[in-house]
Amino acid sequence: MDAPRFRIAAIPADGVGREVVAAGRAVLDAVELSAAGRFALAWEEFPWGSDYYAEHGAMMPEDGLTTLQGFDAIYFGAVGWPTVPDHVSLWGLRLRVCQNFDQWANIRPVNFLPGVTSPLRKADDTDLDWVVVRENSEGEYAGIGGRNLAARGRGGEVAVQSALFTEVGCERIMRLAFDLARTRARKKVSSVTKSNAQQYGMVLWDETFQRVAADYPDVETESVLVDAMSAKFVLHPEDLSVVVASNLHADILSDLGSALAGSLGLAASANLNPERRFPSMFEPVHGSAPDIAGRGVCNPIGAIGSAAMMLDHLGLHDEAKTVNRAIEATTAQGVKTRDVGGTADTAEVTEAIIANLGA
Numbered sequence: 001m002d003a004p005r006f007r008i009a010a011i012p013a014d015g016v017g018r019e020v021v022a023a024g025r026a027v028l029d030a031v032e033l034s035a036a037g038r039f040a041l042a043w044e045e046f047p048w049g050s051d052y053y054a055e056h057g058a059m060m061p062e063d064g065l066t067t068l069q070g071f072d073a074i075y076f077g078a079v080g081w082p083t084v085p086d087h088v089s090l091w092g093l094r095l096r097v098c099q100n101f102d103q104w105a106n107i108r109p110v111n112f113l114p115g116v117t118s119p120l121r122k123a124d125d126t127d128l129d130w131v132v133v134r135e136n137s138e139g140e141y142a143g144i145g146g147r148n149l150a151a152r153g154r155g156g157e158v159a160v161q162s163a164l165f166t167e168v169g170c171e172r173i174m175r176l177a178f179d180l181a182r183t184r185a186r187k188k189v190s191s192v193t194k195s196n197a198q199q200y201g202m203v204l205w206d207e208t209f210q211r212v213a214a215d216y217p218d219v220e221t222e223s224v225l226v227d228a229m230s231a232k233f234v235l236h237p238e239d240l241s242v243v244v245a246s247n248l249h250a251d252i253l254s255d256l257g258s259a260l261a262g263s264l265g266l267a268a269s270a271n272l273n274p275e276r277r278f279p280s281m282f283e284p285v286h287g288s289a290p291d292i293a294g295r296g297v298c299n300p301i302g303a304i305g306s307a308a309m310m311l312d313h314l315g316l317h318d319e320a321k322t323v324n325r326a327i328e329a330t331t332a333q334g335v336k337t338r339d340v341g342g343t344a345d346t347a348e349v350t351e352a353i354i355a356n357l358g359a
């Protein structure tokens with residue numbers, strides 16, 4: 001049988017996105033080399049992002065989605081640069097891909113790595129390991145609303161931004177969260193809500209959660225208001241396993257989670273189209289970090305962890321484990337970037353991870 005060959009579209013986009021995608025590709029090249037022909041990755045890189053916008057007036061070409069459709073996966077950096085309004089860059093590229101390719105599940109593990117000091121004291125003596133499961137297709141990021149009445153003059157404009165919650169959308173992300181919980185040591189799903197204040201969408205969310213939970217009697221559940229959940233991340237992190245939340249809530253909570261693990265630069269993520277009708281997209285949680293971009297000092301671990309999630313998605317489970325073990329071995333050796341208290345630069349951390357692939 002021929003070795004599988006996977007077509008990967010790389011979209012580094014802006015700022016540190018370019019640096020971390022290069023780092024992730026270097027690690028994947030090394031993994032592919034050591035696989036000695038058991039699989040192949042065929043890369044194509046696309047120069048879409050804020051520079052492309054400056055030249056073409058759009059973040060990606062009109063037929064960009066058609067181009068991407070033929071790939072097995074997308075490896076993404078980060079989008080956003082001070083020259084383009086953030087809502088234009090985000091909607092023009094990342095959200096355009098996520099929404100049109102129905103990547104409705106955003107999986108964001110929070111990994112507490114050896115050798116990385118967490119600001120959480122409990123992380124010193126408690127094993128912490130969570131996954132934030134983010135509804136990625138609707139909710140507060142449905143893009144429904146508008147602005148009007150600017151003609152009334154300064155101070156008179158109004159804006160409406162609506163959140164969309166469908167029973168289908170809630171149910172599919174919750175089932176994915178429960179199925180994931182069943183594969184973990186702690187079989188528990190925590191649902192995040194704000195139904196005390198948002199009496200329509202979030203009450204539908206809660207009722208769907210209760211209905212879905214009834215099909216998983218072996219999985220422990222809880223439903224927690226988002227404000228209380230923020231406190232719980234800090235005060236009782238040992239009580240969490242899988243956390244399922246709406247688009248906005250999970251976006252915020254996963255940044256909190258990765259900061260508690262040590263840095264935003266550590267956090268990996270996968271935007272999945274679980275039915276595999278469209279390519280899924282793998283990217284670090286962080287943005288383009290204009291404050292440190294271009295200096296070679298950003299943390300590549302979030303992007304390299306996302307590359308491991310991509311390998312897993314492609315069925316290369318052993319290779320994914322190898323990359324994750326190499327990340328752990330590297331931080332345990334103290335080879336770390338500045339955001340996690342080290343002195344190494346992006347290239348040194350990447351080289352150490354490659355050297356540890358055989359560890």
Ligand SMILES: NC(=O)c1ccc[n+]([C@@H]2O[C@H](COP(=O)([O-])OP(=O)(O)OC[C@H]3O[C@@H](n4cnc5c(N)ncnc54)[C@H](O)[C@@H]3O)[C@@H](O)[C@H]2O)c1
Nearest residue numbers: 078079080081086264265286287288289291292298299339
């Ligand atoms: N998925 C995405 O593409 C995405 C996500 C978030 C923000 N953004 C965009 O990124 C731009 C900057 O946004 P922001 O500053 O709010 O968020 P950011 O994630 O870019 O940066 C927040 C902080 O984390 C630090 N940081 C981020 N990545 C790091 C890394 N790999 N290593 C070390 N430190 C790192 C930055 O230096 C900064 O201090 C904006 O244009 C925003 O819209 C894009």
